[in-house]
Amino acid sequence: MSTIEEAPPSERTKAPQSGERIADWADGRLGIYKWRFLVRKVFPEHWSFMFGEMALYSFIILILTGLWLTMFFTPSMGEVVYDGPHVPLQGVRMSEAYASTVKISFEVRGGLFIRQLHHWSALTMIGALCLHTLRHFLTASFRKPREVNWLIGIVLIILVTLEGFLGYSLPDDLLSGTGLRIAQGIILAIPLVGTYVQMFLFGSEYPGTDIVTRFYSFHILLVPGIMLALLTVHLILVFYHKHTQFRGPGRTEANVVGQPLMPHYSAKAGGFFFLVFGVLSLMAAIATINPIWKYGPYRTDQISQGSQPDWYMGFLEGALRAMPAWELTVWGGYTINFSVLIPAVILPGVMIGVIALWPFLEAWVTGDKREHHLLDRPREHPTRTGFGCAFVALYLVLFFGGANDVLAEKFHLSLNFITYAVRIGVFLVPALTYFITRRICLGLQQRERDKLLHGRETGKIKRLPHGEFVEVHARLDRGREYTLLSGETPQPLPAPAPERDGVPNPQARKEALRYRLSRWLYGGQVAKPTPQEMRRALEHIGHPPTEHASSNGHLETAAQSPVEGREPDQQLH
Numbered sequence: 001m002s003t004i005e006e007a008p009p010s011e012r013t014k015a016p017q018s019g020e021r022i023a024d025w026a027d028g029r030l031g032i033y034k035w036r037f038l039v040r041k042v043f044p045e046h047w048s049f050m051f052g053e054m055a056l057y058s059f060i061i062l063i064l065t066g067l068w069l070t071m072f073f074t075p076s077m078g079e080v081v082y083d084g085p086h087v088p089l090q091g092v093r094m095s096e097a098y099a100s101t102v103k104i105s106f107e108v109r110g111g112l113f114i115r116q117l118h119h120w121s122a123l124t125m126i127g128a129l130c131l132h133t134l135r136h137f138l139t140a141s142f143r144k145p146r147e148v149n150w151l152i153g154i155v156l157i158i159l160v161t162l163e164g165f166l167g168y169s170l171p172d173d174l175l176s177g178t179g180l181r182i183a184q185g186i187i188l189a190i191p192l193v194g195t196y197v198q199m200f201l202f203g204s205e206y207p208g209t210d211i212v213t214r215f216y217s218f219h220i221l222l223v224p225g226i227m228l229a230l231l232t233v234h235l236i237l238v239f240y241h242k243h244t245q246f247r248g249p250g251r252t253e254a255n256v257v258g259q260p261l262m263p264h265y266s267a268k269a270g271g272f273f274f275l276v277f278g279v280l281s282l283m284a285a286i287a288t289i290n291p292i293w294k295y296g297p298y299r300t301d302q303i304s305q306g307s308q309p310d311w312y313m314g315f316l317e318g319a320l321r322a323m324p325a326w327e328l329t330v331w332g333g334y335t336i337n338f339s340v341l342i343p344a345v346i347l348p349g350v351m352i353g354v355i356a357l358w359p360f361l362e363a364w365v366t367g368d369k370r371e372h373h374l375l376d377r378p379r380e381h382p383t384r385t386g387f388g389c390a391f392v393a394l395y396l397v398l399f400f401g402g403a404n405d406v407l408a409e410k411f412h413l414s415l416n417f418i419t420y421a422v423r424i425g426v427f428l429v430p431a432l433t434y435f436i437t438r439r440i441c442l443g444l445q446q447r448e449r450d451k452l453l454h455g456r457e458t459g460k461i462k463r464l465p466h467g468e469f470v471e472v473h474a475r476l477d478r479g480r481e482y483t484l485l486s487g488e489t490p491q492p493l494p495a496p497a498p499e500r501d502g503v504p505n506p507q508a509r510k511e512a513l514r515y516r517l518s519r520w521l522y523g524g525q526v527a528k529p530t531p532q533e534m535r536r537a538l539e540h541i542g543h544p545p546t547e548h549a550s551s552n553g554h555l556e557t558a559a560q561s562p563v564e565g566r567e568p569d570q571q572l573h
Contacts, residue, residue, distance in 0.1 A: 043265045044245035044258035048139075051132040053269060057276045058125035059231070065118040066220065072108055074100035075216035077172065077209045086293055094172075094297035097212045101171040102293055117284035122164050124280060126312045129157050133355075137388050139375040141244045142359040143368070149237045152230050154356045159227050161312050166219040168290075168310055172212055175290075177298025178307050180211070182320070189340035207300060246375045247486050249479045253373045306406050311399070318401030319343030322422040355391070365517045366490070374487070381490065382441035383521045386434040393433035397425045445526035448484050451476060452529050453537040475541050489528050492518040 027033045043049075076096040082089045084099075086106055104111035133153055136142055142150040165183070169176045184206050188194045203210035242256050251257050259265050295304055309317055326338035362384075363369070378385040400407065401422035408415040455473030462472050475481070496511035498504065505511070529537065 038239070039260070039262040041239065041261040042256045042258045043243055043261065044256060046246060048135045049243075050272065051128050051135060053272060054128035054276055055125050055132055056231075057273045058121045058128060058280070059227075060273075061121040061277060061280060062118060062125065063224070065114050065121065066224075068114050069104065069118060070220060072100060072104045072111065073097070073170070073216075075170070075213050077212050089293060089296070092297065095212070097170060097172040098292070098297045101173075105293065113281075113284055116287075116289050117280060118167075119289050120280050120283045120287070122167065123289075123310060123312070124276075126157075126160050126164060129153075129160055130312075133157060134388060134392070137355070137358070138378040138385055139244070139246075140362075140372070140381065140384070141375055143372040144363065145241055145371055146237070146244075147359045147363075149234060149241070150359055151356060152234045152237075154352065156227060156230055156234070158352065159223055159230070163219065163223045163227065164310060164312060166215045166223065169215055170212060170219060171290075171292050172298050173292035174295040174298050174302060174304050175292070175307050177207070177300075178303050179309050179313070180298075181206070181300075182317075186340055186344040189337045190345060191336060191341070207298075242373060244373055244375050246377070248483050251374065253371065256373075306409070308403060308406065314400075314402040315395050315398035316344055316348065316402070318398035318404075318422060319347055320402075321404055322398070322401045322419060322426065324423075351391070351394075361517075362521070365493075365514050365521060367493075367514075376487070379441040379444040380487065381521075382438040382445075382525075385441050386438035389437040390430040390434035394426065394430045397422060397429050401425075442524065442526060449526055449529060452481065452484055453533060455537075455541045473541055475538065485528060485534075489525055490522040491525070492522045 074096045078096050079093050080096055080099050082092050082094055082099055082102070084090070084103060084107060086102060089102065101115075104115055106112070136150065136153070165179070169180045169183075184198060184202070187198045187201070190197065198206070201211065201214065202208040203214070243258070245251055245256060245258070248257070259268075296302075308314070320340065320343050323339050323343040326342075328336045328338060330336065378388075401419070404415055404418040404422065407413060407418055455475050458472045458474050460472040461469055463469050476484070493511075493515050496505065496508060496515055498508055
């Protein structure tokens, strides 16, 4: 039997306030209390926002696994004779880099798991970044004031791709050596400076003895440092500009509707991080990737049959395989190898340049200098959406072209047939994708207009007095109706005047170009219903309109009125 005794009130002491003292000490030196507003920073919710989080979490896993791997990897091309436990490689001469990678895979406890987790995280990060960028492009989140952040994102994609290739080349196995030989050929194809860049990287004629050491420095120091700095700036700008959000009731250009950073968003983000970590760990545990012990060490006189790069380099491989063997010898006997220069240098440069400069092109065509914090739905801009899908289609055609030998073997097709199909598909598939996507977007616009004017189908059949059967339509949900009516329908610019007061317009050519581009971007849009059309439609449906017209010409519902008790720039739900 136990008893509980309480001290008399006169002898009780106040609980120690060590936590307050520690907080005051930290605030006096770090000024933490001044940043308390970040705790209530609001983040909107949408499933597409998770792509950026996946890329960030994959980057964290890459840093952790990469730090572990650096303790066991030997970045040297000095030759050794393998005498480890893997019997097929015993007695084989190989570089120290390859030998240390095999040792990590078979002799270090958990080494193969960490290697594969590192590799899967790299592939996932690049894929998540590509989807994240595509989401930003299709929803037009690149508009003012986020153009700089858009460029930072493009640079991050380039750096992540380069970082993946550098890490892919470090083991010095037969597969990575083949990719490194292709990269060396691409560098040599660059006119004037190619040979100098090749000597700078390799230190001598290919393959040299310094390439792994130099790539190792780039892989663990230079490129990750630049990526970390750009990622920090990227996240700071996201906080500074506020997070973009889709249109809806209560959402304006001046507020953010969502959940605060603490504790809601941070708890969900933490759970999502462990979910990504768990899935990648499961993939690393059960799905073999880059089994270098099967390929063997790199030798310049050998190549693996059916060798394929990681998926993010597949389009470059396909472009090289599809390009005809074109060369041009200019004055002095200098040869320009167009069969490498066009597909491996010019084509990727044009693709990256167009995507990077698109925000500035669209702003110049429209003359729009306003700030935008509400996102567009892809169907509202058919041309932009069609162009984005055509870009993806071009990438996929080249990606499958890079596996023409594997496809020919697996499906018993002619290699030449696949190659010619890729050459035709490079021009045909993106054009068809653009046309079909644009028509689908216009069809969805027309469908939404019909729903606004005629209501949604209820599935109920009604018989009229004269015997006709009709389906009963009901008015859309007010929130859905507001979402469809809000926003602006982009219109092309008016045709420029060739003269002004009898004087030739000095800006005629520039304005004509902007006019043609604006018609391409915004021509043929399905107009949203006018307030008069909406009133007649609601009367026809059987619900007389009780709302009043808002300043933008659409019906204003109760969801549009300001909500009491909410801050003007942050709203919670």
